[in-house]
Amino acid sequence: MTLTNTACRLAARPTGLPKPTDFEVVDEPAGVPADGEFLVKVEYLSVDPAMRTWMNAGRSYVPPVGLGEVMRAGGIGRVIESRHRDFAVGDELFGTFGVQRYAVSDGKDVTRVDTTVAPAPVHLGALGISGITAYFGLLDVGRPQPGQTVVVSGAAGSVGSIAGQIARINGCRAIGIAGGQDKCRWLVEELGFDAAIDYKAGDLRGQLKVHAPNGIDVFFDNVGGATLEAALARLARGARIVICGAISQYNADGELRGPANYMQLLVARASMTGFVVFDYADRYAEAVAQLADWLRSGELRSREQVIHGSVGDFPEVLLALFRGENTGKLVLALNGAN
């Protein structure tokens, strides 16, 4: 019996926000694993801002998704057929399986998911790439010292919410920037941020002055644009800006907006550094062990917003992400037989 795969393929390179017609959702025979391969049934898809950048042509930290190719996505799935000696039917795995129901894998860059530690969606969030990104971005690139002020943009998102908590755990003053009062309340009341600023309420610069009176020592940026400029205007001497993402720019229609006041880097003797979590692959285990410890002790909290749907819902869920509708990690759980 041949299984039918549903795959979401990139049909066109979007301009601005992705449109439904930028994707093509197709039913097709599932792949058949050869020797040394196995077949995974994908159960959870990680929905991330960076996906938008993978849809563009041009130089980036990964090759663009090709037109006609299955949209790239991290996911968790279960092995349902195996011709690989290291992977058995029933194994729960994380991998870049793509936005599709069934994926063939040779096991490269695939990791095991221990759902006795935490439910699967957490392994896409706090214990997955999001948490690992926050861990190395903040600690390795941002290098915050106890007592310093750490400001995180996109703070209610999957990476930002973890980064701010790691700052707090490390004895820093953690300030989040997020959109809306509900998210801000969650950051302060549930996650223990010292303060949260609702950028939608306006006067971000004034609010940063109130909450970071001695300036920002580490700015962990997921947003870019006016948010980055507001942070640049409040840097403490020797500040580090960690460039993790720029969600405000990913769907820009016209010219991208660079930080007009970047010369504040000179005024503050500050640095702005980009990083890519994949470079830390040989240290992922260290991050995951520490994040799991913090989760167990209750010092770190994880939140996943799980949307139940099908592969065909992916384009709409991605748009929900860009509308800022998620709090915490956005996950698309694939239900049903197919």
Added chain:
Amino acid sequence: MTLTNTACRLAARPTGLPKPTDFEVVDEPAGVPADGEFLVKVEYLSVDPAMRTWMNAGRSYVPPVGLGEVMRAGGIGRVIESRHRDFAVGDELFGTFGVQRYAVSDGKDVTRVDTTVAPAPVHLGALGISGITAYFGLLDVGRPQPGQTVVVSGAAGSVGSIAGQIARINGCRAIGIAGGQDKCRWLVEELGFDAAIDYKAGDLRGQLKVHAPNGIDVFFDNVGGATLEAALARLARGARIVICGAISQYNADGELRGPANYMQLLVARASMTGFVVFDYADRYAEAVAQLADWLRSGELRSREQVIHGSVGDFPEVLLALFRGENTGKLVLALNGAN
């Protein structure tokens, strides 16, 4: 007998390029040194792009020059009257004496100039703040390794011409960006740069691709704007951008231009760091000793463009700087009795 001082005072905060009416040149009685002070007759003025930034209101790495105040400038002058135990008549000194003929000083932040080592203008250039800026900016912030590619913008200027030579001395491939074929020839034929790119000839990005085929490891930026964007587009993995200046932006009329493609910092896992040479004050002697050694051995070449004139010529000389008319260090030598 009271001496008459000629002083160039800031009369208005310029919009765009400074106008003659932004300055007021006044004759007034020279100051009279009190106990612990001395009087300097200023002989050479350092003319620098950063001066333009000092004329703006707002937060920077030094307070703005106040309206009505003597325009700030580094200079070299001779003590002609002293009531200070450490300074005697005839001493040749560097200090921030301002754009004026006579200055009273208490000796703070003043250093002695040894004209047996090199003529006075060199102590404003290669052996002065320009050379020291190049030294620490390149070596301490840029941290180039032998064999790496170092690109310097504003390469025919006072700082850039030294930075590129230090890169070459340290075994790097040194590439300069400058305006015009004469400057480019000078960089390659006289200063030993490996290549020079005339940005006025167009296609800066294409030329960077030709001359830095493996990417830029260190970009020492004095220019900003489109030049910075071109360099960002060519970064090697792990590159360091040293933010020394942004002369293309200092006289901008409208909104400042931030680097639209700053997310290349992420793609390249690169950093962009601002610095201010004043932070290295306790290591100036180390830099000057090394720079003087290189000058003596002929490894480093210094060039000063000395304009002979009066205090009243300062506004026009500053404009010549922004028109890119200088090659090497621009110095205004004050002549005549006053």
